[in-house]
Amino acid sequence: MPILKAPRNPLVYLKAKHITSIEDPVRLLKLAADTKNLELGKLIHAHLIVTSADAFSNNIDVIQSNFLINLYAKCGQICIARQLFDCMPVRNVVSWSALMAGYLHNGLDLEVLGLFKRSMASVDDMCPNEFVLTTVVSSCSTSGRVQEGMQCHGYVLKSGLVFYQHVKNALIHMYSRLSDMEGAMSVFNTVQACDIFSYNSILNGLLEHGHLKEAMQVLSIMVSKRVKWDSVTYVTVFGICSSLGTLRLGLQVHCRMLKTDIECDAFVNSAIMNMYGKCGKLVNAAKIFECLLIRNVVSWTTIMAAHFQNGYFEEALNFFVNMKLEDITPNEYTFAVLLNSSASLSALRHGALLHACAEKSGFTDHMIVGNALINMYAKSGYIEAANEVFSDMTYRNSVTWNAMISGYSHHGLGKEALNVFRDMITAGDSPNYVTFVAVLSACAHLGLVQQGFYYLNQVMKQIGIEPGVEHYTCIVGLLSRAGLLDEAENYMRSVSAKWDVVAWRTLLNACYLHRNYGLGRRVAEIVVKMDPNDVGTYLLLSNMYAKARSWDGVMKIRKLMRERTIKKEPGVSWVEIKDTAHIFVSDDNSHPESRQIYEKVGELLIKIKQLGYVPDIAAVLHDVEDEQKEDYLSYHSEKLAIAYGLMKTPTEAPIRVIKNLRMCDDCHTAVKMISKLTNRVIIVRDANRFHHFKDGCCSCVDYW
DNA sequence: GTAGGGTTAG
Known part of the structure; x- marks a missing residue:
């Protein structure tokens, strides 16, 4: 039965619940803690003080004190909980455990580790049990303490606490959070049975770290064992579908969910909308959004992101207006989506306005907002402002570095791009696939042929990044720019990459710029075959004929364009003056x-x-x-x-x-x-x- | 009496 929320006056509440005397204060304290009803809790606390055997010394017994610690901790009053704890003449393992859990849930995870160390050395009769270890392991997850986490794992193995379900699950979660999926899997595969928490944690870890194949394997085990999914499972599985981008699977999971009695809360709805958005079914996502009775900040941000991901940048921005009308406060994710939408439109004024909004709401300290700001300024042509945001950031991740390096690269500032890359290495952050696309294109801008090959063949290999077609295309660009057109062509013919139209067009453009019209025409034929509707290729080809004064060639291309009914897209430019583009x-x-x-x-x-x-x-x-x-x-x-x-x-x-x-x-x-x-x-x-x-x-x- | 899993960005 749901517990009614207490009215402001706890006495009225007690009366309403037909509680005329406080016979069982401990039960009421538990009720107050579970419903986070601080007023009721304080009332009972006062009652305990007044009625304790020795009212003047406030000598409340251990069990009652433990309930009080739990109460204050759950109600966010961790300092009061700590005062109570410190004043206790005698404590037991529950006292320590309740306080630790309090610190963990109030975001003070490092305090938990401190307390744990203290508890081991204390005079209290404190032999850590499964409750303590669950909390301590969890605090290692949230504080990112790898060493301590592994020490806990050792203790848990030696003490046999590993056979407790909560402890096992906390360990799986910890290894997942600390990016050690091998560790997580090894705990997951121990003899102790798995429950839905174990499955959800491992699935989430595999998803977070991009091990989608393994996640699907776990999912199929769950299906074969007929494990009952809960709403968290659905959220995670929708996340897997989103990452895979496979609509078929997404639809199957959605159908499965509709057939069960899973409660479709804000989490589940956002996960479904996200899945449809990432699978290119914006209409489905929008329909769910329209049907939502209650929309929170995540629902709004998810639908904005879905529009952004499907290329509807202006629409994404327009949601912000309606969101504000419904009095929903944006968070850092909202600003990230808005800034990225603005970036895709190169709408500098709008982006700068969003920057001001984010600053005012105190979100610019968040890394994802900083990253989005760098992207926005770089894509809006204001590379100096991008660098200013970048320089001011306290915390950076690979996305931060990539945004700045590729920003400089797109602006043709190769030297600056390579400098940032060097700083990234010095800072100890690991470059990834995207980093090297930007780095190689910077090398191309600077004409650093040898250095480009060094990054591709030595550095990437050392770090263990498999080069993809984007990297190989940068090499084509690098050779082309240096005027080594035949080498570029040979490279394309000798490297077995999945060369796409972008790569061939890079070579084609180089032929045009280096006036090598013979090779240019051959390459153009390949490009036209790959993308017969691209106007740019025909124009380039026609220009090449024109520059070579081959008017027959020009006529031929024009005829081809007429036959294929290819129309020149009109050139459109825009400039922002004050509020208007x-x-x-x-x-x-x-x-x-x-x-x-x-x-x-x-x-x-x-x-x-x-x-x-x-x-x-x-x-x-x-x-x-x-x-x-x-x-x-x-x-x-x-x-x-x-x-x-x-x-x-x-x-x-x-x-x-x-x-x-x-x-x-x-x-x-x-x-x-x-x-x-x-x-x-x-x-x-x-x-x-x-x-x-x-x-x-x-x-x-x-x-x- | 105290303990475990989830949504939105790149």
């Missing part, structure tokens, strides 16, 4: 200040022509006169956006422009000169990378 499409005059903008572009072009700018009319695909070709180039979207930025921002402010396609040669040359002419820093994020234009130069050193 101003969007420009090439040759578009829908902006209210269009006339002034065109005038500004014209004015800039005249001035940079005096500095030596020559429009790259060969790149224009239209069948028109040269003069008209120049017009087509003049009003490319990024030129419009930059002109508007120059018109609307103070002279010293950098201009940040985002573009959907790769920047064309002509714009690249023009923007370099505009940066010199106007003495501005112009940062353009195109489909591939960032270009920092300053003093007539670009950070990509004209290779992109």
